[in-house]
Amino acid sequence: MLKAYYHxxxxxxxxxxxxxxxxxxxxxxxxxxxxxxxxxxxxxxDALQTMAPGVIWVSALLAVLLSLDRLxxxxxxxxxxxxxxxxxxxxxxxxxxxxxxxxxxxxxxxxIIAPLLGIFMSLPAEAxxxxxxxxxxxxxxxxxxxxxxxxxxxAVNRGGVLLSLIIxxxxxxxxxxxxNAVDVAADGLPVTGxxxxxxxxxxxxLSLAPLATSVALRITASR
Amino acid sequence: xxxxxQRFSSxxxxxxxxxxxIKWFSVSALLLGVYGLYLGLFVAPTDYQQGESxxxxxxHVPAAWMSMFVYMVMAVSSGIGxxxxxxxxDMVAAASAPIGASFAFVALVTGSLWGKPMWGAYWVxxxxxxxxxxxxxxxxxxxxLQSAIEDQRSADxxxxxxxxxxxxxxxxxxxxxxxxxxxxxxxxxxKFDKPSMHIDMLIPLLLxxxxxxxxxxxxxxxxxxxxxxYRDRNRRWVRxxxxxx
Amino acid sequence: xxxxxxxxxxxxxxxVWTSYAITFAVMLAxxxxxxxxxxxxxxxxxxxxxxxxxxQNREST
Numbered sequence: 001m002l003k004a005y006y007h008x009x010x011x012x013x014x015x016x017x018x019x020x021x022x023x024x025x026x027x028x029x030x031x032x033x034x035x036x037x038x039x040x041x042x043x044x045x046d047a048l049q050t051m052a053p054g055v056i057w058v059s060a061l062l063a064v065l066l067s068l069d070r071l072x073x074x075x076x077x078x079x080x081x082x083x084x085x086x087x088x089x090x091x092x093x094x095x096x097x098x099x100x101x102x103x104x105x106x107x108x109x110x111x112i113i114a115p116l117l118g119i120f121m122s123l124p125a126e127a128x129x130x131x132x133x134x135x136x137x138x139x140x141x142x143x144x145x146x147x148x149x150x151x152x153x154x155a156v157n158r159g160g161v162l163l164s165l166i167i168x169x170x171x172x173x174x175x176x177x178x179x180n181a182v183d184v185a186a187d188g189l190p191v192t193g194x195x196x197x198x199x200x201x202x203x204x205x206l207s208l209a210p211l212a213t214s215v216a217l218r219i220t221a222s223r
Numbered sequence: 224x225x226x227x228x229q230r231f232s233s234x235x236x237x238x239x240x241x242x243x244x245i246k247w248f249s250v251s252a253l254l255l256g257v258y259g260l261y262l263g264l265f266v267a268p269t270d271y272q273q274g275e276s277x278x279x280x281x282x283h284v285p286a287a288w289m290s291m292f293v294y295m296v297m298a299v300s301s302g303i304g305x306x307x308x309x310x311x312x313d314m315v316a317a318a319s320a321p322i323g324a325s326f327a328f329v330a331l332v333t334g335s336l337w338g339k340p341m342w343g344a345y346w347v348x349x350x351x352x353x354x355x356x357x358x359x360x361x362x363x364x365x366x367x368l369q370s371a372i373e374d375q376r377s378a379d380x381x382x383x384x385x386x387x388x389x390x391x392x393x394x395x396x397x398x399x400x401x402x403x404x405x406x407x408x409x410x411x412x413x414k415f416d417k418p419s420m421h422i423d424m425l426i427p428l429l430l431x432x433x434x435x436x437x438x439x440x441x442x443x444x445x446x447x448x449x450x451x452x453y454r455d456r457n458r459r460w461v462r463x464x465x466x467x468x
Numbered sequence: 469x470x471x472x473x474x475x476x477x478x479x480x481x482x483x484v485w486t487s488y489a490i491t492f493a494v495m496l497a498x499x500x501x502x503x504x505x506x507x508x509x510x511x512x513x514x515x516x517x518x519x520x521x522x523x524q525n526r527e528s529t
Contacts, residue, residue, distance in 0.1 A: 148388055152381045156371045166364035166385055169357050170392050173399035180406065201395065212388055215305075219380040220372070265474075275478035279487045286491070321501075325494050333487040340483055438495070445502045453509045456516070465513045 012101035052121035053182035091214035107139030130185035144209035151216035234451035252437035259430030287330035293323030301383030313379035318446035324362035350404035
């Protein structure tokens with residue numbers, strides 16, 4: 001079982017690394033959207049600092065949302081998803097492997113580039129550190145919950161807007177606590193509570209989302 | 224037992240059984256609603272804080288309760304549909320969504336019309352209004368998914384699963400919105416909270432809540448009958464029934 | 469309490485009556501839409517029955 005998890009993870013990472021330019025797209029999108037805000041609103045450091053947590057978190061959320069498509073779509077189209085569903089390994093484990101790969105390819109790069117954006121938005125150093133922690137705990141949840149949405153819409157043509165319609169409401173708790181943690185840290189206050197909440201949601205998503213995703217795949221992707 | 228449930232939940236049996244129920248539910252909803260409105264608009268005393276504007280409560284609160292109740296009905300019947308493969312349960316879930324969405328819409332509109340005299344603005348990011356708005360989005364997502372998938376069976380199961388995921392999420396969403404609201408509460412003072420309510424206000428409120436519930440029961444039966452007719456359009460019982468109409 | 473006072477709602481007439489009007493409009497739509505939908509479904513089934521009968525007749529002749 002662990003072997004299957006590991007092999008699928010490696011396969012997905014290898015496949016993605018073959019098309020590197022596509023890999024960078026969500027990242028560029030993330031940086032670009034954040035850059036728009038100082039241009040649209042105001043570049044004064046004070047105003048930027050108030051907006052920063054929300055802007056960075058919303059942009060991260062949208063970047064993950066845009067990248068979700070490649071989680072199952074290609075596999076569905078070339079039939080390898082059917083192969084996965086026929087395999088003797090529990091589908092939950094395979095789903096978890098695919099979600100892990102997705103996180104390594106989108107969530108982790110977002111976490112790594114986030115300090116740069118923190119500097120763009122004139123966040124103080126403590127807040128940047130909390131931003132990294134909150135993204136580290138929050139982005140896996142975005143991938144896990146997103147996987148449910150993708151698996152429900154995988155058979156729908158042009159399901160992009162539909163996907164955001166069904167996924168974004170479910171992302172709200174993560175957004176609230178993630179952005180608030182950074183906000184509070186910028187004021188120099190403790191953020192343990194917020195990070196614990198994000199951790200608890202991560203644990204919940206980790207245990208339930210793969211199950212829901214595998215049920216959804218059996219419903220929608222079986223031909 | 225199993226056999227009995229199967230027979231009982233067949234769309235054909237349901238269709239025959241539901242006609243008198245619709246009549247009963249709608250008549251009693253009408254009677255209770257009229258009586259509740261009479262008590263609420265004429266008998267209930269004026270609120271000492273909010274004046275007459277509080278009379279919106281008699282539709283706002285029942286609508287908000289119903290919007291949550293209908294979502295629960297949707298999720299539970301979706302679960303029954305997915306686990307036990309009972310088609311009637313899927314039909315009930317699909318029929319409930321537009322009704323629940325309209326209750327959520329009513330709760331939002333009346334809430335904002337109530338908010339204007341109370342808060343001085345039509346929209347305040349109050350925890351309950353925000354949660355209600357998110358609930359409306361959940362309904363819209365369910366309906367969008369239901370109509371996007373062509374194959375009826377997988378549309379039912381997929382949107383049913385979404386409803387269940389939504390139910391798991393609702394407490395988390397609700398909690399985080401409440402928490403977010405207490406942080407940012409400066410301008411908004413929640414006047415909706417009342418430690419105790421005058422009995423003359425409470426009785427019409429409860430009457431209206433029951434009337435709304437009966438109204439929903441009648442509507443969901445009518446809509447489920449439509450779903451049954453449409454989905455079984457190639458089966459014999461529908462053919463025979465339509466030819467007699 | 470007289471009627472004009474009742475409709476005045478202590479100065480909140482606009483908010484109270486708009487709320488009630490919108491609620492009744494939505495409820496009314498909730499009643500009418502399924503009835504229209506039912507008629508459409510039945511008409512559609514009747515059409516397809518007719519079409520099948522015509523096809524059957526054609527096959528048999």
